[in-house]
Amino acid sequence: MKIAIVHDYINQHGGAERVLEAFMELYPDAPVYTLISDLSKMPDAFQRAQIHNSFIQKIPFAKTQYKKMLSLFPLAVEQFDLRGYDVILSTSSAFAKGVITNPNQVHICYCHTPMRYVWDLYHQYMEELNNPLFKWYLPKVLHKIRQWDYVSAQRVDHYIANSHNVANRIKKYYGKKSEVIHPPVSSEQFYLSDVTEDYYLIVSRLIPYKRIDLVIEAFNKLGWPLIIIGDGYDRKRLESLAKSNVEFMGYQPDQVIAKYYSKCKAFILGGEEDFGITPLEAQASGRPVLAYGKGGALETVISGETGYFFAEQSVDSVIDALEKISTASFDTAAIRHHAESFSKDKFKDRIQQFISSKV
Missing domain, CATH: 3.40.50.2000 (Glycogen Phosphorylase B;)
Known part of the structure; x- marks a missing residue:
């Protein structure tokens, strides 16, 4: 059984990355696909991993300005060619779950949350914006991403939620059932x-x-x-x-x-x-x-x-x-x-x- 792992971004060592690290320990031969990485900010385990970045990585200043490339992320994650794998294991709070798979593959998503800035925290994020240009432009971008997020969520075969709290969000926003497996603490x-x-x-x-x-x-x-x-x-x-x-x-x-x-x-x-x-x-x-x-x-x-x-x-x-x-x-x-x-x-x-x- 060949497994590929997909993760949103590998540029900070937070709770999601600790889950990713556990997946990498479980499946040490599995490559990891991600939108962007900055391994200088990551522990040694990530230096040894087979990490495949999206085309976003090649854009100048992407490591520090990647959030400004938000509208490109759906396209970027859909470019990952995962045809050689039996199981796709995504760990996602944003875009990783949107990879394209075929009917002979099983896509399991460990969901940390549906995208909060297009769903439950959308109005809070908009309220916090001070730049008038962003206040005008960003709602249009996020409207499109919200539509993509729902559509791409239907591509997942099986969801794991990191909490009952998130399981309720997955049901609310994606109409999908999930099994709860809490993240690990070392x-x-x-x-x-x-x-x-x-x-x-x-x-x-x-x-x-x-x-x-x-x-x-x-x-x-x-x-x-x-x-x-x-x-x-x-x-x-x-x-x-x-x-x-x-x-x-x-x-x-x-x-x-x-x-x-x-x-x-x-x-x-x-x-x-x-x-x-x-x-x-x-x-x-x-x-x-x-x-x-x-x-x-x-x-x-x-x-x-x-x-x-x-x-x-x-x-x-x-x-x-x-x-x-x-x-x-x-x-x-x-x-x-x-x-x-x-x-x-x-x-x-x-x-x-x-x-x-x-x-």
């Missing part, structure tokens, strides 16, 4: 610490829908120390909101992140996530999580045992929950044990069983 990379230091922690891309601004405003009022690890185009705006008790550390390697997880008072998740791997990484470090009570966090955090939820995306709601979690006691070993139920080995077993049942 719990062996994280550890318990005997020391808890005086800070709370965010590990995230710095983009608006993560609602880090909301958390910053709450910490500004409380004056408590908050450390933010990660980078993104919203960083300057967030830094302008923050007082001196909030520290931005930018991008950090995995070893540094693991150290900060292990010693934080609690990990904070301000936005609604499709699934959200970082809360599980924090729990693998034995640390409690404070999360917005919607989306994927409801599937990974056990209220009162591994953390708490805040009910509304308001400063007062976050502050109330912070004051609650700051005085609560947690069993760090029990928190880690919960995270271990999302292990990579269990994930691989379920993926293999699913593929075997469909081929």
Whole structure:
């Protein structure tokens, strides 16, 4: 059985890329097709992989300006010639599921979410645009992409959703059923610490829908120390909101992140996530999580045992929950044990069983 893997972009090491890495470990001989890659930002496993980029990769400045080439992505992904493979395994939150296959092939898509910027977050994205030209032009582009997204979603033979939250979106926007297999957490990379230091922690891309601004405003009022690890185009705006008790550390390697997880008072998740791997990484470090009570966090955090939820995306709601979690006691070993139920080995077993049942 010959397998090809298709992934949207290989230019950051986030939760989707950790799923891709697990697929690459399961099927080490499988080539990986992607719209664009920047291997300088990826771990060693990706340096050894057979990665095939689309024609987008050859366009000048594509590595840094690829988002401006959005209208070309459907064409680019449809140019991948996958006729030599029996199974196509796509891992997609955007375009990878749109590859063209023939009736003798099986296309299984591990869906992180339907495209949020053309579906459930469309109006939020439009509201955040400041450039008048983009405000006029982008809705026309996204209207066409929304149509393509629905049509291309019908090409998939079998869907796996990364959460029940995403399974509901797949049913809503694509009219397709899916099986839920939660993404893995590499719990062996994280550890318990005997020391808890005086800070709370965010590990995230710095983009608006993560609602880090909301958390910053709450910490500004409380004056408590908050450390933010990660980078993104919203960083300057967030830094302008923050007082001196909030520290931005930018991008950090995995070893540094693991150290900060292990010693934080609690990990904070301000936005609604499709699934959200970082809360599980924090729990693998034995640390409690404070999360917005919607989306994927409801599937990974056990209220009162591994953390708490805040009910509304308001400063007062976050502050109330912070004051609650700051005085609560947690069993760090029990928190880690919960995270271990999302292990990579269990994930691989379920993926293999699913593929075997469909081929």
